[in-house]
Structure formats: structure tokens, C-alpha cells
Amino acid sequence: MMSRISFVVFLALTLAVLTGDQPVNSQAAGKTFNGFELVDKTGNIRKPADFRDHYELFGAWMVLDPKGNQMHVTYASPGAAEYYRKNGKFADGTVMVKEISKTDHAQMTTGDAHWATAPIQWFVLIKDEKHRFTNNPLWGDGWGWALFKADTPDKQVATDYKKDCIQCHIPAKSTDWIYVQGYPVLKSK
Amino acid sequence: MMSRISFVVFLALTLAVLTGDQPVNSQAAGKTFNGFELVDKTGNIRKPADFRDHYELFGAWMVLDPKGNQMHVTYASPGAAEYYRKNGKFADGTVMVKEISKTDHAQMTTGDAHWATAPIQWFVLIKDEKHRFTNNPLWGDGWGWALFKADTPDKQVATDYKKDCIQCHIPAKSTDWIYVQGYPVLKSK
Numbered sequence: 001m002m003s004r005i006s007f008v009v010f011l012a013l014t015l016a017v018l019t020g021d022q023p024v025n026s027q028a029a030g031k032t033f034n035g036f037e038l039v040d041k042t043g044n045i046r047k048p049a050d051f052r053d054h055y056e057l058f059g060a061w062m063v064l065d066p067k068g069n070q071m072h073v074t075y076a077s078p079g080a081a082e083y084y085r086k087n088g089k090f091a092d093g094t095v096m097v098k099e100i101s102k103t104d105h106a107q108m109t110t111g112d113a114h115w116a117t118a119p120i121q122w123f124v125l126i127k128d129e130k131h132r133f134t135n136n137p138l139w140g141d142g143w144g145w146a147l148f149k150a151d152t153p154d155k156q157v158a159t160d161y162k163k164d165c166i167q168c169h170i171p172a173k174s175t176d177w178i179y180v181q182g183y184p185v186l187k188s189k
Numbered sequence: 190m191m192s193r194i195s196f197v198v199f200l201a202l203t204l205a206v207l208t209g210d211q212p213v214n215s216q217a218a219g220k221t222f223n224g225f226e227l228v229d230k231t232g233n234i235r236k237p238a239d240f241r242d243h244y245e246l247f248g249a250w251m252v253l254d255p256k257g258n259q260m261h262v263t264y265a266s267p268g269a270a271e272y273y274r275k276n277g278k279f280a281d282g283t284v285m286v287k288e289i290s291k292t293d294h295a296q297m298t299t300g301d302a303h304w305a306t307a308p309i310q311w312f313v314l315i316k317d318e319k320h321r322f323t324n325n326p327l328w329g330d331g332w333g334w335a336l337f338k339a340d341t342p343d344k345q346v347a348t349d350y351k352k353d354c355i356q357c358h359i360p361a362k363s364t365d366w367i368y369v370q371g372y373p374v375l376k377s378k
Binding site for chain 2: 049079111112117167
């Protein structure tokens with residue numbers, strides 16, 4: 001007769017096999033990179049609905065501008081930083097969301113503190129090592145590129161990543177177009 | 190004979206019962222509040238080792254100071270924001286980590302951008318609805334309070350939350366001592 005531990009292991013293995021055709025839950029696995037669940041067959045990108053609750057933080061940027069300060073917060077899909085630290089590159093399927101927000105500020109107990117208020121727009125990137133959508137002008141240079149604005153937050157509005165997106169990333173070309181210096185978690189957990 | 194689906198459900202339930210004495214994995218469950226795993230029997234608080242990889246973001250504060258700008262980033266244990274949105278309060282066992290960092294800045298394609306570099310210190314809070322450690326001076330007003338500094342990052346150095354911690358939180362007393370205005374995710378995902 002099987003011991004209790006063997007029985008649990010048997011049940012777990014059986015369950016794993018029987019449910020093997022289910023999508024992997026990115027939270028449970030912690031290291032899955034299922035960004036292509038956000039992409040249809042022609043390469044249209046959706047914004048992940050749950051990034052604030054379930055993504056990890058890469059880092060925050062405060063952009064000071066007399067015409068209106070902004071906070072830029074970059075989230076990434078679970079496991080993204082750990083993979084990068086181990087492999088020195090972003091995993092295929094990694095999703096990054098950069099949320100651009102208005103800010104407010106006040107003299108607080110910490111000093112002159114500025115914080116994010118209403119979102120303005122979101123940039124979404126999905127790492128694509130396999131050049132999946134060569135005919136779609138929002139895919140290229142190793143990424144899928146997308147833009148969503150707060151007035152229609154689920155409508156992708158970029159049309160050509162070479163015009164709408166990559167220009168601002170050219171200074172970061174040597175680090176796969178990503179400003180990694182602002183993301184300390186890519187160096188240490 | 191059971192259908193395949195019934196069999197999977199049966200196996201899942203059996204597995205759940207048999208493994209019920211295992212610690213719940215906070216990532217898998219997504220809604221567990223196991224902050225007391227960081228606390229010993231007398232109330233000493235450890236800093237969570239994996240908050241950058243596994244916690245969610247509440248929000249970021251940029252504190253502008255001629256003597257040295259700082260970025261303050263507040264992380265929380267998984268599920269914390271979702272619980273707060275549904276219940277209007279922090280779940281017992283919720284952990285918050287506020288990471289205080291030095292910053293650097295540069296004129297970038299976005300403008301005058303400031304970002305976090307080396308950590309200076311971390312404040313850790315654990316929500317305690319049950320007044321667990323009445324004789325420990327780092328517990329009270331509904332929270333456990335802790336401070337870790339970068340030179341000895343795993344050594345808790347606060348001695349009395351009334352002297353070392355809560356003074357800076359008095360303006361936020363009406364929102365359970367937390368500056369919720371800086372955490373948009375507490376209002377919407």
C-alpha cells in the first residue's frame with residue numbers, strides 16, 4: 001500500500017497530466033512568460049487587464065516639467081526580473097507596461113513629495129525573439145509595441161512602431177531598447 | 190464510473206485536503222496575507238526577502254530635497270490592493286515595504302527624468318487586527334512597525350514605534366496611518 005506521501009505525489013502527478021491542456025496560470029507558475037495571450041493572430045496587442053494587481057515593478061521615473069510633472073511607472077509580467085538577472089536578457093513573451101500619470105504634490109512629513117494621480121496613457125511592450133509578425137508595423141526590433149490612452153484605455157492607437165514608439169528608445173538601443181538603469185531589480189532582488 | 194471532469198475535481202479536492210497542512214504559497218493563492226510568517230513568537234519582524242520579485246506596487250513617491258532627492262517606493266504583499274478595494278481596509282497579515290532610495294537624473298527623451306538607484310533603508314509594516322504583541326514596543330495602533338538600513342539590510346533597528354515610526358504617519362491617522370492618496374491601485378485596478 002502506498003504511503004501518504006507517495007499517494008499525494010501520485011495524485012499531484014495524475015492531476016498534472018490530466019490538466020495539462022489547461023493554460024498555465026502565470027501567478028501560480030511565477031516564471032511563465034505568456035505575453036502572447038494578449039496578442040491575436042495578426043499581432044494586435046491588448047493591454048493586460050490586471051497588471052496593477054499581478055505584475056511586478058521594474059521601476060518608477062519622475063519626469064519634472066514646468067508644463068506638468070509626470071510619474072512613469074514600469075510594470076512587468078511575473079518572473080521577468082528574475083529571468084533577466086539569470087540570463088542577461090528579457091524572456092520571450094515578457095510583457096512590460098509603462099503607465100504615465102499626472103501627479104500631485106504636497107509638503108509632507110517626508111518633504112516635498114510628488115505622487116501619481118490619474119493615468120494619461122500606457123505603453124505596452126511584448127518581447128518577441130521569433131519575429132512572429134513580420135507584416136505588422138507594430139512588431140520589430142525584437143518587440144511588439146503598443147499604446148493606449150486614458151480616454152479609450154482598451155483601444156490600441158499606435159500605427160507604426162518606427163514612427164510612434166522606437167524613436168524615444170534609440171538611446172537605449174544597446175540594452176535591447178530598454179532603459180535598464182531605472183530598474184534596480186534587474187540587478188538584484 | 191466518474192467522468193474525466195469529476196475525476197479531476199475529486200483528485201483536486203483530495204489533494205487540497207491531504208496537503209492542507211502545507212503553508213499556502215502566496216503567489217499561487219494570490220489572496221493570502223501571510224505577513225506573520227515574517228514574525229517570530231515575540232514579535233520580531235523580518236524583512237521579506239523577495240518583495241521586489243513577488244510583491245505588488247502600491248505607489249511611488251518622489252521627494253525633492255536640495256540636500257538629496259529620494260524615491261520612495263511602496264510594495265505590498267500579493268492581493269493587498271484587491272482586498273482593500275473590496276473591503277475598504279487592509280487585510281490582517283498584509284505586509285507593506287517602503288523602499289527609500291537615492292536617485293539619479295538625466296535629460297532623457299521623456300524630459301528631466303529622475304529614477305531610483307541605491308536603497309538607503311526600508312520601512313516594513315504588518316497589519317495586525319488582533320493586537321498580538323501587546324508587550325512589544327514595535328506593535329500597536331493596528332500594525333507591526335520595523336526599520337532596516339542598507340548597511341545591515343536584514344537587521345531590524347527600530348526600538349519603539351511611537352518614537353521611531355508613527356510620528357511621520359500622524360497626518361494619515363484617519364486612513365489607518367497609510368498615505369492612501371499615493372496609491373491609485375487602492376481605488377482601481
